[in-house]
Amino acid sequence: MKKILLGITGGIAAYKSAELLRCLQRSGAEVRVVMSEAAARFVTPLTFQALSGYPVCTDLFTADSAAGMDHIELSRWADIVLIAPATADFMAKLATGQANDVVTTVCLARSVPLFIAPAMNQWMWSNIATQDNCTVLRQRGVTILDPTEGVQACGDVGFGRMLEPQDIMQRLVENDSMRHALAGVRTLVTAGPTREPIDPVRYISNRSSGKMGYELAAALHDYGAEVVLVSGPVALETPLGVSRIQVETAQDMHQAVQQNLKECDIFIAAAAVSDYRPRDIASNKIKKSKKERIIPLVLNPDVLAEGVRTASSIFSVGFAAETEHMAKYARLKLEKKQLDMIAANDVSIEGQGFDSNQNALTVIWQGGEKTFPLMAKRDLAKQLVALIIEKYNEKSRSKNS
Numbered sequence: 001m002k003k004i005l006l007g008i009t010g011g012i013a014a015y016k017s018a019e020l021l022r023c024l025q026r027s028g029a030e031v032r033v034v035m036s037e038a039a040a041r042f043v044t045p046l047t048f049q050a051l052s053g054y055p056v057c058t059d060l061f062t063a064d065s066a067a068g069m070d071h072i073e074l075s076r077w078a079d080i081v082l083i084a085p086a087t088a089d090f091m092a093k094l095a096t097g098q099a100n101d102v103v104t105t106v107c108l109a110r111s112v113p114l115f116i117a118p119a120m121n122q123w124m125w126s127n128i129a130t131q132d133n134c135t136v137l138r139q140r141g142v143t144i145l146d147p148t149e150g151v152q153a154c155g156d157v158g159f160g161r162m163l164e165p166q167d168i169m170q171r172l173v174e175n176d177s178m179r180h181a182l183a184g185v186r187t188l189v190t191a192g193p194t195r196e197p198i199d200p201v202r203y204i205s206n207r208s209s210g211k212m213g214y215e216l217a218a219a220l221h222d223y224g225a226e227v228v229l230v231s232g233p234v235a236l237e238t239p240l241g242v243s244r245i246q247v248e249t250a251q252d253m254h255q256a257v258q259q260n261l262k263e264c265d266i267f268i269a270a271a272a273v274s275d276y277r278p279r280d281i282a283s284n285k286i287k288k289s290k291k292e293r294i295i296p297l298v299l300n301p302d303v304l305a306e307g308v309r310t311a312s313s314i315f316s317v318g319f320a321a322e323t324e325h326m327a328k329y330a331r332l333k334l335e336k337k338q339l340d341m342i343a344a345n346d347v348s349i350e351g352q353g354f355d356s357n358q359n360a361l362t363v364i365w366q367g368g369e370k371t372f373p374l375m376a377k378r379d380l381a382k383q384l385v386a387l388i389i390e391k392y393n394e395k396s397r398s399k400n401s
């Protein structure tokens, strides 16, 4: 680890930032410090100046600006920015793009990874406003080092305590090695539903929200991969650093995948592609007339199976959305589509699978199986990608030996 810009905002946990600075230095990092005015009321900038060996920036308008190490220079100098503690107020400002003090300004001006370690009262942490800010920040690629449970300065007991300095350090080290695990690896993910038009205003689709696929794309990017995301119509922001190709129908998705897959090393198909489409698309809105109407359907291309045929050396991961005999049907798809791995989810269970923030998976490959219990799709995506990396590396090694 190299150059770390440590930002401190105004909470009682600021006293732990001195120990955190020491931890970071012991790991070989060079650390510089910026503090909000409120932070300077809890711990003096002099403490951090003495520990870091550099002046501490607390003000946007100091003499140091003229000396060439102003807030913009500092954010360019850093390899990563770490804000610890991060208050609820700081997070709200960051989520709304404010830059009215030195800490928010370096965050907005940076182009390097940003980590924040929140510390606050348990009710402030669980407040919907704070949690919404967390969601926005995560979507923008900020890594939130979630607080732990324990006794708080105010006497409450609950979630909101900043992680201990050693634990923050550990998370940064993990993240650093994680960011290189897929360096130079090109990946393609499909996500979301497809829409198969019936007439100019109606279509056949399904309840896929795209969340599973988008979290996978974000996790692949966090592991250092180049990511192309071929997405059906969803209401989600493109994860930071991911390039998205927007499609509507299964045929569009098929075409986009065929055009981009040859360049790729890993293909993950999380999209819920319509197996069928209406044979004919009415050019005008169909009028209500008959009591019964039959819409003939024709088979769509199998985006995943045809992708694997086109790019035969790719590491391929399919999904299986099942409502019965999950493992059996998933194994059949693994073999029929010639996949390296399949992630099966039981979409008949309330609160997981389609359009939910959580999911559970049984992942199957030739000679192995692993079950991931119900958890947030974000965490699940990280764990699934870690497993994919393991199996992808095994396959690459056996090809080269």
Ligand code: PMT
Residues within 6 Å of the ligand: 190, 192, 207, 208, 209, 210, 211, 212, 213, 250, 269, 270, 271, 272, 273, 274, 275, 300, 301, 302, 303, 304, 305, 317, 318, 319, 320, 321, 322, 333, 345, 347, 353, 354, 355, 356
């Ligand atoms: O989007 P979310 O709301 O987060 O929900 C996530 C999810 C439930 C959609 C996801 O976890 C999931 O299961 N995705 C696959 C859904 C599906 O279509 O499964 P399937 O069993 O019908 O298809 C098997 C595999 O073939 C899938 O990888 C699918 O992408 C692919 N397929 C299917 C048909 C087709 N014409 N082309 C395909 O590529």
